Structures are given as C-alpha cells and as structure tokens.
Amino acid sequence: MALKTVLLFVAATAASIIAPPAGAQERGRVFELRTYTCYEGKLPDLLARFRNHTIGIFEKHGMTSIAYWVPQDAPAHENTLIYVIAHTSREAAKQNWKEFSGDPEWQKVQKDSEANGKIVSKVESVFMDPTDFSPVK
Amino acid sequence: MALKAVLFVAAAMAASMTTPTARAQEHTRVFELRTYTCYEGKLPVLLARFRDHTTRILEKHGMTIVAYWVPQDPPAAQNTLIWVVAHPSREAAKKNWDEFRQDPDWQKLQKESEANGKEVSKVESVFLDPTDFSPLK
Numbered sequence: 001m002a003l004k005t006v007l008l009f010v011a012a013t014a015a016s017i018i019a020p021p022a023g024a025q026e027r028g029r030v031f032e033l034r035t036y037t038c039y040e041g042k043l044p045d046l047l048a049r050f051r052n053h054t055i056g057i058f059e060k061h062g063m064t065s066i067a068y069w070v071p072q073d074a075p076a077h078e079n080t081l082i083y084v085i086a087h088t089s090r091e092a093a094k095q096n097w098k099e100f101s102g103d104p105e106w107q108k109v110q111k112d113s114e115a116n117g118k119i120v121s122k123v124e125s126v127f128m129d130p131t132d133f134s135p136v137k
Numbered sequence: 138m139a140l141k142a143v144l145f146v147a148a149a150m151a152a153s154m155t156t157p158t159a160r161a162q163e164h165t166r167v168f169e170l171r172t173y174t175c176y177e178g179k180l181p182v183l184l185a186r187f188r189d190h191t192t193r194i195l196e197k198h199g200m201t202i203v204a205y206w207v208p209q210d211p212p213a214a215q216n217t218l219i220w221v222v223a224h225p226s227r228e229a230a231k232k233n234w235d236e237f238r239q240d241p242d243w244q245k246l247q248k249e250s251e252a253n254g255k256e257v258s259k260v261e262s263v264f265l266d267p268t269d270f271s272p273l274k
Contacts, residue, residue: 030209031206047268050270051270065272066273067273068268070266070268072167072265072266076263082170082263128209131218132188133188134206135204
C-alpha cells in the first residue's frame with residue numbers, strides 16, 4: 001500500500017471514531033420496545049428467524065434495530081425476546097409496520113417458519129421518546 | 138509524528154476494531170432494563186434528578202448508561218421512566234449497585250429528595266444478554 005493511501009486510511013478511521021454522530025437527525029427518532037413471549041421450546045426458532053430474515057426485512061421498511069436481548073433469569077430466559085427498534089416518527093412507525101406486514105418476503109418467512117406451529121404467543125409494544133439526557137437518541 | 142509511529146497507530150487502531158478478542162470482550166457485557174413507576178406528578182422530579190445527579194453517580198460506579206426513555210402513551214407517559222444500563226458482568230452489576238447505594242453522594246441526594254415525598258413507587262429490573270445478532274452488545 002502506498003504511504004499516501006495508508007495515511008488517508010488513518011485519517012478516515014480516526015474521523016469515523018472521533019466524529020460525533022449526526023445528533024440533530026437522531027433526536028427526532030421514536031423508539032419501540034417490544035417483548036415477545038414464545039410458545040414452549042420456540043425461542044431458538046424465533047431467534048433464528050430474526051437473525052436470518054426479520055432484521056433485514058425491518059431495515060428494508062425503515063426500521064433501525066438498536067438491540068436484541070434475552071433475559072438471564074428463568075422463566076423468561078427460556079421464552080422471551082426483548083428488543084428495541086427506532087422509527088423516524090410515530091407516524092412512520094405505523095407505515096413501517098404496515099409495509100412490513102404486507103411484504104411478500106416476510107409473509108413467506110412467517111409461513112415457512114411456522115409450518116410446525118406458531119412461534120410467538122404474546123407481543124407487547126411500548127413507544128418511547130428518549131429523554132433530553134439519554135445517550136441513545 | 139514519525140512515519141513509524143503513524144503506522145504503529147494505524148495498526149493498533151485496525152487491530153482494536155477487528156480482533157476477535159475485542160469483540161469477545163463486548164459480548165460479555167450484561168444489560169439491565171429498569172422500569173420505574175412514579176407517584177402521581179413525580180416523573181418530572183425524577184427526570185431532573187437523573188439528569189442532574191443520578192447518572193453521574195451511576196457512572197462513577199462502573200455503570201454505562203445506554204438510554205433513558207419515557208413512554209409516549211398514557212397512562213405510562215405520565216409516570217414511567219424506562220432505562221437501560223450496561224455492566225461488565227452480572228457479578229459486577231451486584232457490586233456496582235452495592236457501591237452506588239453506599240455512596241455518600243447518593244445517600245445525601247436520596248435523603249434530600251425524599252424530604253419532599255418519595256418519587257418512585259415501583260422498580261422493575263430485568264438482566265439481559267445481547268443476542269449474537271444484536272447491533273448493541
């Protein structure tokens with residue numbers, strides 16, 4: 001690699017680490033905390049579906065995945081997925097979910113993954129605003 | 138800076154971004170999702186306390202704040218704070234909270250705020266592991 005290229009890479013890398021995120025853009029985001037309870041033994045199927053399909057289809061419809069977690073303690077540890085996604089607004093969230101539900105790719109994934117029975121028994125959703133002092137906005 | 142030094146920094150930066158060790162370290166973080174329900178009218182007081190004091194004391198004791206949110210819809214919009222904090226491990230979480238409670242700064246703050254009536258009526262805590270596909274780990 002030529003020296004110039006190396007130096008350019010160093011500068012670009014440093015900038016990407018040090019530069020503050022686009023704060024103003026992010027501030028208007030709406031977050032959605034979703035808690036899925038699974039039928040017995042189905043959590044691994046749900047995790048595989050998110051890993052291999054759902055996240056990609058979310059992104060296609062304007063939903064940004066922030067975090068996916070599984071509780072450490074029983075009984076939730078065996079059957080619960082908790083996750084947070086961001087939408088550009090509450091109105092956009094409604095539109096995003098509508099488009100997601102109507103997406104043929106999702107419909108096929110859902111049908112195929114539930115050939116042996118439904119996966120999710122309960123969905124809870126809470127829409128949230130970040131506080132002014134929240135690190136994630 | 139001498140060229141050697143620049144190249145060394147470049148190599149170190151690249152290594153810190155891509156090595157499995159660095160990623161493995163991140164995987165071991167434990168997240169805690171906390172939901173606080175307030176007595177009537179006390180949410181603004183609680184938010185001010187987190188903004189001005191509590192966050193700083195939490196961070197002093199090894200806790201990394203990820204996000205603070207308030208639900209958008211009633212009744213939770215009037216009385217609920219949802220927040221996520223990261224600890225290096227579950228054991229560290231216990232130690233962090235013990236130290237936090239013993240901190241004279243916190244004890245003073247709590248005593249002062251309780252003089253005007255307690256703010257929080259209910260605390261829920263769920264310890265969480267990030268999934269392998271979670272953006273936040």
